[in-house]
Amino acid sequence: MTQPGSLSTPVSHYDWSASMLGAPAGWPFPLRLAADLVLGAPVPALLVWGSDRVVILNAAYETLAASRSARAPGG
DSSP states (O other): OOOTTSOOHHHHTSOGGGSTTOOGGGSOHHHHHHHHHHHHOSSOOEEEETTTTEEEEOHHHHHHHHHTTOOOTTO
């Protein structure tokens, strides 16, 4: 797992500056930590953040959702 508060590779390549969350460098520590835990989890996991319900999900969740022809909540 990466260091707490640093983001795992898939999310670090996404252009977060165009999202409601903005660049990860400006995220509050609890969000960075929660995102890191979700992205590092070996089991399907997703994080829904804030009143806008921004979704961050890991690769295992993506695989699960795709296998069931389902869309991630908020996606």
